[in-house]
Amino acid sequence: MKNSQKIILTGDRPTGNLHIGHYVGSIANRLALQQKGDFEKFYILIADTQALTDNAENVDKVKNNVIQVAIDYLAAGIDPDKVDIILQSQIPELAEMTMYFMNLVTVARLNRNPTVKEEIKQRGFSTSMPAGFLCYPVSQASDILAFGSTVVPVGEDQLPMLEQTREIVRSFHNTYNCDIFPMPTALLPENKACHRLVGIDGNAKMSKSLGNCIYLKDEPDIVKQKIMNAYTDPTHVKVSDPGHVEGNVVFAYLDAFCKDEHFKKFLPEYTNLDELKAHYSRGGLGDVKIKLFLNNILQELLTPIRAKRAELEKDVDKIYEMLLNNSKKASKVAGETLRKMKHAMGLDYEKFLKNK
Numbered sequence: 126m127k128n129s130q131k132i133i134l135t136g137d138r139p140t141g142n143l144h145i146g147h148y149v150g151s152i153a154n155r156l157a158l159q160q161k162g163d164f165e166k167f168y169i170l171i172a173d174t175q176a177l178t179d180n181a182e183n184v185d186k187v188k189n190n191v192i193q194v195a196i197d198y199l200a201a202g203i204d205p206d207k208v209d210i211i212l213q214s215q216i217p218e219l220a221e222m223t224m225y226f227m228n229l230v231t232v233a234r235l236n237r238n239p240t241v242k243e244e245i246k247q248r249g250f251s252t253s254m255p256a257g258f259l260c261y262p263v264s265q266a267s268d269i270l271a272f273g274s275t276v277v278p279v280g281e282d283q284l285p286m287l288e289q290t291r292e293i294v295r296s297f298h299n300t301y302n303c304d305i306f307p308m309p310t311a312l313l314p315e316n317k318a319c320h321r322l323v324g325i326d327g328n329a330k331m332s333k334s335l336g337n338c339i340y341l342k343d344e345p346d347i348v349k350q351k352i353m354n355a356y357t358d359p360t361h362v363k364v365s366d367p368g369h370v371e372g373n374v375v376f377a378y379l380d381a382f383c384k385d386e387h388f389k390k391f392l393p394e395y396t397n398l399d400e401l402k403a404h405y406s407r408g409g410l411g412d413v414k415i416k417l418f419l420n421n422i423l424q425e426l427l428t429p430i431r432a433k434r435a436e437l438e439k440d441v442d443k444i445y446e447m448l449l450n451n452s453k454k455a456s457k458v459a460g461e462t463l464r465k466m467k468h469a470m471g472l473d474y475e476k477f478l479k480n481k
Contacts, residue, residue: 132307133158134274136170136213139190140180143197144338145423146322146331149381150280152201154314158278159207167208168455169198170268171448174213174220178257179248195444197341200434205447213268215452218459222267225466227260229296230289235259240285247334266290270306271459278312281321282330287311303469305462319381327356327374339423341430348427352420357412364411370402375415382422391421 135151137143143152159167171194176187195210203210213219235241241262245254257264262285269277269290277287287309294306321330324337331338339351357375361368370376385397395401401418404410437444467473 130165130273131163131276132166132168132272132274133164133276133278134168134170134269134272135278136168136172136268137194138172138176139187139194140176141190141333142193142340142342143201144331144333144340145378145382145426146280146338147197148201148341148426149316149319149322150314151278152198152203153319154278154312155208156202158312159202159204162207164276166272168272168274169203169208169210170213171195171210172213172265172268175261175264178255178261179250181255181257191448192441192444195448196434196437196441199437199444200430201341202430209451209455210448211455212448212452215449216271216456216459218456218463219264219267219271222271222459222463222466223260223264225470226263226266226293226297229293229300230260230263232259234289234292235262238262238285238289240282243282247332262286262289263293266293269309270294271462272455273307273458273462274309275307276312277309281313284311284313297466297469301469301471305465305469316381322381323374323377325351325355325374327372341427342434343427344431345424345428348423349420352416352423353413355416357416361405361412365408367408368405368410368412370406375412375419376402376405378419379415379422382419382426387418387422387425390425392418 135155137147137151155169158164171191173187173191176190177184180187191212198210199205236259241259245258248254250258265286266289269287270293277290279287290309294308297306298304324331324335325339326335326337328335328337339348343351352375355374355378357373358369360366379398379401383398388395388397388401392401395404401410401415405415464473
């Protein structure tokens with residue numbers, strides 16, 4: 126499908142408050158895209174339907190997380206005048222699209238999805254896994270394709286999901302001999318350190334389910350405490366010992382967040398991060414010093430976010446109203462896409478009435 130319009134869609138499952146891994150992996154990218162402004166439409170979808178695939182008995186929890194995530198977006202700087210934040214459950218066309226797409230994807234293919242495999246492992250699913258959870262990559266494909274999205278800002282762990290969407294586009298077009306969907310492309314953060322931020326415990330990924338996160342809403346003392354407890358280098362016992370930068374959580378975070386100007390503000394005896402790494406590697410630099418430096422950087426980032434969050438929490442009804450209004454508009458767009466899909470599939474039965 127030829128489409129010169131740039132339509133952006135991205136989103137999150139509302140499984141809890143957003144953390145700094147979300148910030149560097151997706152939110153910072155969204156803010157940059159928002160500032161650039163070279164798009165026809167920009168959607169951020171809160172995937173509450175997908176959150177229910179492993180929280181069917183905790184609907185109230187998901188509903189509470191929806192408003193928390195929306196507040197996190199707005200507090201971090203997402204501008205509701207430029208970006209439409211929408212609610213998945215309030216756009217019924219997405220569920221019907223998912224049903225049609227599921228017929229084009231095998232269970233074996235879903236089981237091979239590395240992101241799904243990792244999440245199944247994290248949740249301890251075996252034969253008790255809900256069918257909806259296994260199929261949520263198909264639901265994500267509907268989210269992306271319903272609005273004609275051409276660009277999908279994602280973290281590295283979501284690339285398999287986007288590839289699944291691209292496969293569905295090819296399969297739908299080949300099966301129904303049509304060309305109605307643009308082929309969406311991924312947009313990763315330029316800084317590779319931001320693709321997948323490790324947890325404070327050194328785990329491969331910062332994850333709400335693993336409890337190894339620094340949240341955007343965390344108070345200053347909590348942020349500092351988490352940083353001071355972060356995993357560094359177990360062989361770096363004395364300040365004089367040579368230290369390892371690789372696998373060191375503090376340096377992984379500095380790679381993601383640190384800029385040269387931070388040294389002028391908080392650690393003027395160094396010019397840049399390379400100098401700091403070199404000193405740590407040869408010995409003579411303690412973990413406490415680099416942790417305090419990281420704390421200053423993150424506090425500078427999070428302080429205005431916390432302040433804006435406090436203001437937003439005073440008028441939650443306004444945020445709900447925004448979500449519902451945006452979702453109604455998005456439903457109309459998705460409805461038009463669904464109409465085209467059903468026409469391509471031969472499910473437009475109205476034509477028989479017209480021929481009577």
